[in-house]
Amino acid sequence: MHIAVIGTGYVGLVTGACFAEFGVDVTCVDIDSKKIARLSAGEMPIYEPGLEQLVTKNMQSGRLRFTTDIKQAVEQALVIFLAVGTPPQTDGSPDLSFVEAAARSVAEHMNGYKVIVTKSTVPIGTGEYLRKLIREEQKSRLNFGIVSNPEFLREGAAINDFMRPDRVVLGSRDEEAIAIMRDLYRPLYLMEAPFVLTSLEAAELTKYAANAFLATKISFINEIANLCESIGCDVHDVARAIGMDRRIGSKFLHPGPGFGGSCFPKDTQALASVAREFGRDSMIVDAVIEVNRRQRQAMVPKIEKLVGDLRGKTVAILGLAFKPETNDMREAPAIDIISELLKRGAIVRAYDPVSMKESADVLPEVTYLDDEYEAVTNADALVFVTEWNQFRALDMSRIRDLMKTPKIADLRNIYEPADMRELGFEYIGVGR
Numbered sequence: 499m500h501i502a503v504i505g506t507g508y509v510g511l512v513t514g515a516c517f518a519e520f521g522v523d524v525t526c527v528d529i530d531s532k533k534i535a536r537l538s539a540g541e542m543p544i545y546e547p548g549l550e551q552l553v554t555k556n557m558q559s560g561r562l563r564f565t566t567d568i569k570q571a572v573e574q575a576l577v578i579f580l581a582v583g584t585p586p587q588t589d590g591s592p593d594l595s596f597v598e599a600a601a602r603s604v605a606e607h608m609n610g611y612k613v614i615v616t617k618s619t620v621p622i623g624t625g626e627y628l629r630k631l632i633r634e635e636q637k638s639r640l641n642f643g644i645v646s647n648p649e650f651l652r653e654g655a656a657i658n659d660f661m662r663p664d665r666v667v668l669g670s671r672d673e674e675a676i677a678i679m680r681d682l683y684r685p686l687y688l689m690e691a692p693f694v695l696t697s698l699e700a701a702e703l704t705k706y707a708a709n710a711f712l713a714t715k716i717s718f719i720n721e722i723a724n725l726c727e728s729i730g731c732d733v734h735d736v737a738r739a740i741g742m743d744r745r746i747g748s749k750f751l752h753p754g755p756g757f758g759g760s761c762f763p764k765d766t767q768a769l770a771s772v773a774r775e776f777g778r779d780s781m782i783v784d785a786v787i788e789v790n791r792r793q794r795q796a797m798v799p800k801i802e803k804l805v806g807d808l809r810g811k812t813v814a815i816l817g818l819a820f821k822p823e824t825n826d827m828r829e830a831p832a833i834d835i836i837s838e839l840l841k842r843g844a845i846v847r848a849y850d851p852v853s854m855k856e857s858a859d860v861l862p863e864v865t866y867l868d869d870e871y872e873a874v875t876n877a878d879a880l881v882f883v884t885e886w887n888q889f890r891a892l893d894m895s896r897i898r899d900l901m902k903t904p905k906i907a908d909l910r911n912i913y914e915p916a917d918m919r920e921l922g923f924e925y926i927g928v929g930r
């Protein structure tokens with residue numbers, strides 16, 4: 499089977515590479531010609547563990563190619579995935595212009611029956627809207643099916659999440675399209691990955707509901723963490739104990755500087771905007787967004803409490819990306835934290851294993867160093883912002899000796915407070 503994937507970002511590239519690995523013939527299309535040139539030369543535009551090997555292997559086998567030629571890609575493909583961005587607009591609703599543009603191109607170049615699949619996270623009703631749009635834009639009347647197949651991959655673990663999903667959601671009322679999608683996903687079917695067949699609208703809502711629920715867990719545990727600080731107990735004790743209840747589960751109960759990334763902030767806003775559109779309240783989601791905004795804002799005052807007046811103080815930041823194992827800086831807490839530190843007169847030095855180039859684009863005032871030890875040299879405080887595994891086993895005695903004053907704001911609770919205090923650090927975490 500030939501498929502086309504339109505949009506070669508995190509989702510499109512992983513989708514294309516993984517389907518090629520399943521033995522499907524894949525053409526990945528993007529309007530960004532520089533990205534396509536880099537990919538065609540075997541160079542990855544993003545950092546995602548295992549992706550480069552998968553792309554290289556499948557390009558060499560001839561099953562995966564990259565192009566800006568959407569016409570040829572659409573003509574050859576039976577299934578066309580739309581995996582373009584849906585960034586938030588100022589009112590919180592997603593910008594659908596990229597999806598519309600991609601759908602128009604598909605309509606223009608259709609030469610037979612096609613299954614058109616939204617992988618992008620889109621508002622409820624987008625599938626039906628695209629059906630009308632494509633009908634109107636078609637040159638000649640050709641049949642097609644519309645499927646919503648939301649993507650649940652996590653950056654940093656994207657390939658595993660695609661290859662071993664908790665479930666695959668397929669929303670459509672088109673039986674032929676569903677049969678083709680089942681065939682395409684056959685390797686996952688054989689591995690007994692659960693398939694959930696729904697209406698278009700239910701599939702579209704599922705993606706927002708899933709992300710909003712996960713974001714709720716994060717805001718919830720952050721609220722409990724703040725309460726723990728006032729009570730004087732450790733949020734990890736509470737999180738572990740509630741997480742053992744299988745109805746609650748232990749995942750996403752890790753306190754920190756608030757959620758970021760390209761999905762949770764955008765998708766919670768979008769769900770609230772969907773509720774407004776349908777005349778419904780979104781009280782829980784609104785609270786989740788507000789708790790997160792406050793949590794992010796509370797981090798610099800926390801650091802200031804530890805360090806004192808920030809003017810002229812040197813702060814070393816370890817971790818910049820919004821989470822470990824990615825170089826994605828979209829909506830990263832580090833951006834807010836560093837911007838505020840700079841505004842308050844601090845000098846910022848930073849290190850991240852993979853995202854310093856991306857960070858320098860948004861935070862050019864920061865001095866970027868080659869490793870953790872260089873970053874902390876002569877610093878008045880060390881702030882952990884992203885919980886990279888390599889930060890978990892640092893030589894903390896060496897760090898203490900390199901710093902001007904041994905102070906740590908551990909916004910990811912990487913280290914044990916008692917251990918750090920024993921080593922001579924003044925230490926604060928989140929909710930401990």
Ligand code: NAD
Pocket residue numbers: 504505506507508509510527528529530533581582583584596599600617618619620649650651652653760761
């Ligand atoms: P991205 O910004 O990394 O990539 C989007 C790509 O689409 C870009 O390379 C862009 O040049 C390309 N593009 C835009 N318009 C185009 C057009 N008309 N034709 C061809 N290419 C075009 O986005 P992403 O992070 O991969 O997210 C894509 C969608 O998937 C979004 O709706 C997002 O919400 C959703 N999603 C993302 C994740 C994630 O972890 N990043 C997870 C699940 C779902």
